[in-house]
Amino acid sequence: SAPDLAANFFSSGLPHLTNLGMVGCSSSASLSIGHLTSLVSLRLEALPDLCFLEGLSSLQLHQVTLKDVPKINRKCISQFRVQKSLAVSSPVILNHMLGATGFTVPEFLSLQGCKETSLSFEESANFSSVQHLILYECEMRSLPGNLKCLTSLIRLDIGYCPNISFLPDLPSSLQRIS
Secondary structure, three states: OOOEEOOOOOOOOOOOOOEEEEEOOEEOOEEEOOOOOOOOEEEEEOOOOOOEEEOHHHOOEEEEEEEOOOOOOHHHHOOOOEEEEEEEOOHHHHHHHHOOOOOOOOOEEEEEOOOOOOOOOOOOOOOOOOOEEEEEOOOOOOOOOOHHHOOOOOEEEEEOOOOOOOOOOOOOOOOEEO
16 A cells, blocks of 8 residues: 655655655645755656645745646646746646746646647747657647647657647747657
8 A cells, every 4th residue: 555645744844855756645635845945856646635735836846747646726736836847647737837827837848648639738828938848648639739839849759649640830940859
């Protein structure tokens, strides 16, 4: 059985913790991480019970991965600030982030394990900072039709997306496709 993380699991200080990864754990609905002031990388994966991260708005994170966290709520999602790299498994999570005041899309964006068969990027969001897009283990039938809104996209990586059979119009900035 997976370990069960209580809400105060990280209450022992850890002022120098820079990377936190939680994968496949049972947890309380809420975890407090705001006191982890040195945190720059956060990976939350396969956490079926997690709804909220307390203190998130006080952190400036460089890297965030949110994969298979189905209960994480909109209020929590809107508090994420990601400076370099964002990986998500759900376009719903991505769109909630994009709708949050002050959210800037980082230069590295990844969709991993996305179950939706179609996807488009939020038209009103500013994607001008995205330089590298990865689509990995996604079930979409085609790439987002509005990829041209990624006006600074230099690199596009597609891996293990068996349903994608053609490329739509791509941004002219693109230099590398894998």
